[in-house]
Amino acid sequence: MRITLVGSRHFGVTTFNTLRQQGVDIARIVVHDGEDRLAAAARAAGIEVVVQADPKRVVAPEIAPGTDLIVTAHSHARVTAEALAASRLGGIGYHPSLLPRHRGIAAVEWTIKEGDPIAGGTVYHLAERMDAGSIAAQEWVFVKKGETARELWERALAPLGQKLLAGVIDHAKLHGSLPATPQDEQFATKAPSLSERDH
Template sequence: MKITLAGSRHFGVETLNMMRGHGIEVIRVVVADGEDRLAAAARAAGIEVVVQAKPKLIVASEIAPGTDLIVTAHSHALVGADALKAARLGGIGYHPSLLPRHRGIAAVEWTIREGDAIAGGTVYHLSDRLDAGAIAAQDWVFVKKNETARELWERALAPLGLRLLAQVIDQAKTSGVLPSMPQDEQFATNAPRLDKEVPHAAPKSAAS
């Protein structure tokens, strides 16, 4: 299984380390910023690094030849249709919510803002719609009382993402296909960027 990894920051590095630990061959890393810590980790491991021509778009020429699967990890770029076609199995990403709930860049913050008692993570097929591709794997966690978005991410959702990505990649490696279940659009909500992080879950009113 040959992977092109697109991503950034700490979660990108952790995803790279997870895949290498599972014996998965990462043949190229694609980043928006050549100085990002993921780029540095890839270079240190002897993996080719490509910097996107456009920070918000990944195109076919940036996907390594022979790629079986594109994996995104903390990437805020759209993987174009031509790029997805360049990989044998297309692409997957991790989103820290129970999709289709909380689609968008601030999913964890909206989990806290809405006072959700349960959060979760989803590995989904990359598509031309934001966070709307078919579900490949999903699991849930409890949200602790007064937990912040950062605390929830670090305690539960980031580790969950690594586990689910490993699970799906291992399945694809064994079977040659990706699990796929359409999202139920009637439950879709949006999670746009907030001005500032919500400090902790708002208490539910008696009427809620």
């Protein structure tokens, strides 16, 4: 299983370490910033690092040749259709909500803002529309009273992301395919970035 990992920051590094423990071949790391801690971790491990030409998009030439699966971890870049087509199984990402609820950049913040008693995480197929691809794996967690978005992310949603990504990748290794359940659009809600005054 050859993987191109697109990501950044702490969650990118944690995902990188999870993948390496699973024994997959990480062919290449794609980052939007060459100084990112994920880039540093990859270089330390002797894995090729490519910096996106456009921080908002990942294009086909940035995907490693012979990639079986693209995995995104804390990447806000759109993986283009051509880039997905360059990978045998396309791509998956982790979103810290029960998709289709809270699609967007501030899912955990909106979970808290709207007083949701239950949160969750979803591994979904990367698709043309942001956070709208089929669901590969999903699990819920309770939200603690008074918990902040950061506390919820660190306590429950980030570890859940690692668990779900690992499970989907194990499935792909075993079956050569990804689970896929379409999202129900009637339940879709948006989670756009919150302005500073809302914090």
